Amino acid sequence: MRILVVNVNTTESMTEAIANSARSIAASGTEIVGLTPRFGAESCEGNLESYLAAVGVMDVVTRYAEPYDAVIQAGYGEHGREGLQEILEVPVVDITEAAASTALYLGYRFSVVTTLDRTVPLIEDRLKLAGLDSRCASVRASGLGVLELEAEPDRAVHAIVEQSQRAVEDDYAEVICLGCGGMAGLEAAVSAATSVPVVDGVRAAVVIAEGLVRQGLSTSKIRTYARPRAKRLTGWPLPD
Incomplete structure (x- = not known):
């Protein structure tokens, strides 16, 4: 089984970190391929960057020439999953939804701790x-930009732990979802500080994608995510 894990920003080091997190949970025999868009923002922290990322992700996935069994969109709260589902025949899993749906099995209410x-x-x-x-x-902000998670790991851990504790104590969250692909690897520290389960969206998405593939399931093509109608799309696919 081959799963494409697509970063939504153009920072290669973050793509590799996300892919390594995915590999750490993938079953034996599952190959994880990390992809980085050709264009877009170095970090996605707003609507403009998110919409650019949606096109960038579709572009890099459609350019991938080898066979694959599923795609994971590794951006928290980003646009574009629906477009991928229209153009692909394989399962598409978004890490925001993967983390939250996993959290439902672990507690009644969950909180997301994110970046800005x-x-x-x-x-x-x-x-x-x-x-x-x-x-x-609740959805709580740590106050850190995406790239700061990588550049200042000690500060990142402190800020994310603090907001996670507040989510549990003030918002009555029973599960914490790490709200950024770049937060992979912080589960143990947050769980130790809060005494609740902590879900990383990338790892959750891998397990869900593997399960869908093993069951032979993919996106329904009857209505909402049917293939796009045949028509001229000016400028698409994007030129080399």
Whole structure:
């Protein structure tokens, strides 16, 4: 089984970190391929960057020439999953939805701890669109930019742990979802500080994608995610 794990930003080191996190949980025989968009923002922290990322992700996936069995969109609260589902025949899993749906098996209410406050509405919208918002206790911002997670790991751990503790104590969350692909590897520290289960979206998405492939399941093509109608799309596919 081969799963494409697509970073939504153009930072190669983050792509590799996300792919390594995915490999750490993947079953024997599952190959993880990390992909980075050809264009877009070095970190996605707003609507403009997110919409650019949606096109960048579709572009890099459609350019991948080898066979694959599933795609994971590794961006928290990002746009674009629906477009991928239209153009692909394999399962597509978004890490926001993967983390939240996994959390439902572990506790009644979950909280998401993410990066900057400006990303909170994007995550709230993604959860609402997926029908997962009713079980979300809160979406909290750590105040750190995406690239700061990599550049200042000690500060990142402190900020994420602090907001996770507040989510449990003040918002009555019973599960914490790490709200950024770049937070992979922080599960143990957050769980130790809060005494609740902590879900990383990348790892959750790998398990879900593997399960869908093993069951022979993929996106319904009857209505919402049917293949795009045949028509001229000016400028698409994008030129080399």
